[in-house]
Amino acid sequence: MGNPTLEINVSLIRKSASAVRNLCLSAGINPTAVTKGYNALEAVTEALYDAGYRSFASSRLPHLKRVKDRLSAETMALRIPMPSEVGEVVEYADVSLNSELSTIRLLDREAMRRGKHHKVILMRDLGDLREGLFDEERFVETACAVERECGNVVLRGVGTNLSCYGSVVPTAENLSTLVRDAREIERQIGRPLDVVSGGASTSLYLVVNGEMPEGINNLRIGGANILRSEAREVSDDVLPELTNEALILKAEIIELGEKPTHPIGRLGMDAFMNVKKYADKGVRRRALLAAGAFDVGDYEKLTPIDSGVTLLGCSSDHMIADIEDSEREYRLGDTISMIVSYQAMLFATENDLVEKKILY
Numbered sequence: 113m114g115n116p117t118l119e120i121n122v123s124l125i126r127k128s129a130s131a132v133r134n135l136c137l138s139a140g141i142n143p144t145a146v147t148k149g150y151n152a153l154e155a156v157t158e159a160l161y162d163a164g165y166r167s168f169a170s171s172r173l174p175h176l177k178r179v180k181d182r183l184s185a186e187t188m189a190l191r192i193p194m195p196s197e198v199g200e201v202v203e204y205a206d207v208s209l210n211s212e213l214s215t216i217r218l219l220d221r222e223a224m225r226r227g228k229h230h231k232v233i234l235m236r237d238l239g240d241l242r243e244g245l246f247d248e249e250r251f252v253e254t255a256c257a258v259e260r261e262c263g264n265v266v267l268r269g270v271g272t273n274l275s276c277y278g279s280v281v282p283t284a285e286n287l288s289t290l291v292r293d294a295r296e297i298e299r300q301i302g303r304p305l306d307v308v309s310g311g312a313s314t315s316l317y318l319v320v321n322g323e324m325p326e327g328i329n330n331l332r333i334g335g336a337n338i339l340r341s342e343a344r345e346v347s348d349d350v351l352p353e354l355t356n357e358a359l360i361l362k363a364e365i366i367e368l369g370e371k372p373t374h375p376i377g378r379l380g381m382d383a384f385m386n387v388k389k390y391a392d393k394g395v396r397r398r399a400l401l402a403a404g405a406f407d408v409g410d411y412e413k414l415t416p417i418d419s420g421v422t423l424l425g426c427s428s429d430h431m432i433a434d435i436e437d438s439e440r441e442y443r444l445g446d447t448i449s450m451i452v453s454y455q456a457m458l459f460a461t462e463n464d465l466v467e468k469k470i471l472y
């Protein structure tokens with residue numbers, strides 16, 4: 113037992129999340145903390161709470177239940193609700209992101225049945241082509257319809273999501289479109305909207321650069337609270353509190369020695385049906401590690417902390433590391449430490465067979 117291990121330094125997370133939140137507040141943005149990337153692990157949620165967050169969001173409703181059970185905070189459902197889960201949405205989420213008027217009507221009916229109010233943020237698709245209303249006129253009309261028709265659902269505001277399916281970068285230009293839509297909706301419904309939500313961690317760089325359009329007053333920040341690599345386009349010399357070292361994956365060496373670098377025999381496909389090319393670098397020293405795709409997803413996005421170690425490949429439960437260039441004398445049973453990617457954070461936090469070690 114004990115391997116692989118994900119070390120979680122909650123004090124680094126608290127500092128980093130606090131810096132992100134304060135930056136947002138200084139720009140008139142009240143950010144929501146997103147829990148899905150770390151599978152809503154309680155120690156991490158508490159660190160974010162200590163950093164000042166009082167609004168928590170996830171695509172998965174059990175994550176929101178976990179927040180509601182422990183903390184006094186607002187919860188937000190990020191994924192467009194399944195028509196089959198509107199009951200749970202109304203139960204566990206104070207707010208949900210939506211794009212289908214008929215689902216909003218279901219939420220309204222469900223909220224009425226439970227004697228509750230539920231808030232919705234209507235999503236506009238600005239080109240990333242995942243969720244949201246694509247057509248501007250229909251977007252404004254739908255918002256007005258929610259305002260007009262719903263008794264127990266309240267239109268809290270509007271939002272957008274970028275950098276996901278279509279890789280579209282948030283810019284002052286595309287986010288200004290959202291602000292313009294918000295102002296038009298406000299004109300038609302005759303009252304101000306509470307929230308104009310301008311995206312996720314990838315929107316942070318606009319705040320750093322002072323380019324965030326006026327009127328954006330919420331971001332939904334997941335990755336960047338925990339991993340500097342998720343604050344894309346934020347340069348290394350700003351926000352020194354951001355870190356890639358709050359989460360470290362440690363995998364134990366189970367076989368050690370020299371082997372050729374090119375496989376021997378007729379080559380077909382690897383464990384995941386990939387046809388691969390192998391560089392022949394002769395015989396080199398390598399370590400076989402007790403961790404694999406099952407624990408981390410795509411090994412190519414992991415970074416060994418020892419710069420003399422290169423990951424060569426992995427199958428479900430094994431990882432192969434070239435250690436020829438390392439200055440360390442690794443022994444059987446030693447561990448190799450790796451900085452994780454967002455995807456590895458998803459996999460490792462979700463996987464019960466990865467031990468979580470909380471460092472305070």
Ligand SMILES: *Cc1c(COP(=O)(O)O)cnc(C)c1O
Nearest residue numbers: 146190273312313332333334335
């Ligand atoms: C996951 C998600 C976020 C948070 O994204 P990060 O890149 O982790 O900041 C925000 N909004 C929606 C709709 C999401 O699905």
